[in-house]
Amino acid sequence: MKETTLPNPGLQAMPKDNSARFQRREHHLMLALLMPALLIVTLLLIVPLGWMIAQSFQVNGSFSLEHYERVLTDGVYWRTFGLTFRISFIVTLAALLLGYPLAYAATVLPRRWSLMILALVIVPFWTSVLVRAYAWLILLQRSGVINQTLMGLGLTDAPLALVHNEFGTIIATVHILLPFMVLPLYATMQKIPRDLMLAGASLGGSPMHVFWRVFFPLSLSGVLAGMTLVFVLCLGFYITPELMGGGRTVMASMLVSRNIQLYVEWGAASAVSVVLLLMVVSIFYLVSRLVSMERILGVK
């Protein structure tokens, strides 16, 4: 290690040493420590991404906007992006409606209960997506528990088609993404001082009034973080719609994989990827101007 060559080891230990040399050395050390991680991300992600961006602007080796023209004018692509957005909106809203009360309960209930709620959120979170999609396939199939119950109650005569369609995709996706809503919400709610609620109540506000006028506005940054995370993750979902959608619910990510695996069309696949990536990056960028990036991503 280079450090040992310094004459006085105490010198480098000064935290706020302003000498340019010290700063430079710290910077070099940082780069050296980051190198393995940066190398892996660069080789496996950045370089191929650059190649894909280049491919998306090329037809037979010369510059062309043909791929983008197709993505932006072809009905199939439009329908797919439209469906992807619709599913993402529905999933995000459903996750908010289910997740907000859960996070609120984890915040206000006694510690024993709130730990229990958090455990019940975290265990499914770390369960494989495949396992959860499989569970929903079992539950929602024609002879599954839900159809049996509905028929037993006399609510329907014939089993309903609950899976291999958009409905099944949405249910399973909400289930898989719900923890991504609850965890940032809970992180935000936990930081809201309880005194504020007490103050509101002591001034004569009813619990409902205090909630809507004091607590809810203060939790909005968590709402934004959770909604962003769920929406963006849903935009790129692949495994769940592929298994639950029965081949009819084609989402944007499936356009990418089909163009690569079935048609070996890297130009088209790259153009779809670039459009998808642009959407995700601009959403993150816009939201990061309101809420810090770490708050959105520092969940797991």
Next chain:
Amino acid sequence: MNQVRLSRVLFIGYVTLVLLFLVLPVLIVIPMSFSDSRFLSFPPPGYSLRWYDAFFSSNGWMSAAQTSLIAAVSTALIATPVGVAAAYGLNVSTHWSVRYLKVLLLLPLIVPIIIVAAGVFLSYAMTGLLHSLPGLIMADVMLALPYVITAVAAGLQGFDNSQEMVARSLGMNRFRAFMAVVLPQIKPSVITGAIFAFIQALDETMVALFIAGGQNQTLTVRMFTALRDEIDPTIAAISTLLTATSFAMVMLVAMARQRTTA
């Protein structure tokens, strides 16, 4: 007052229903896996271990499970030191580039996984790493790094840096000071990061669908292909085992954290 109580009951009822929605689907797979029937009716007509037997006596499933386990353990072993080094580097530096490098390292989480998969596929197709175990492990390491880095960065934030400064002013070099003073204190977050890396690699499906194959097919890829064809109860047995593994790992994380607060 009565109205307050009513809304309280409604609220608790709603929360309970949401929790059931979260947990029941994960739990229902467990009784299914012990069914003695080919058909996935609930409750199962009788109980047996035949689907576990089907899993453990199948060469195909066993070799896939082996690949997945090797990949997950190797990923934890590689991603942890690489991630700890990166998190430490990001923590000590005040350079302007830190912010951008942080985002760069979080990219595997931000970029939609299908695009990551396509990118990795592309770079492996060019370098001949397709269907290879080292290729699979390297991709898993990249995907695990953001988790390790965030976990360790959180640990470092709670650590008082002047302790390291003291150790170094007493003559320890930086590496020894890190190993002797910093590492023992951030150990829980390092363990957490390692476990996250392990689970992430064990559950990873998307990238493996593109790059794993032949001898090195993973458990999740095999499950995915099997699920597309039919709902075979063997998968219930595998799902139960996977869920039990994840549960045990989450428990380990909870224990690692408990020790710091105690």
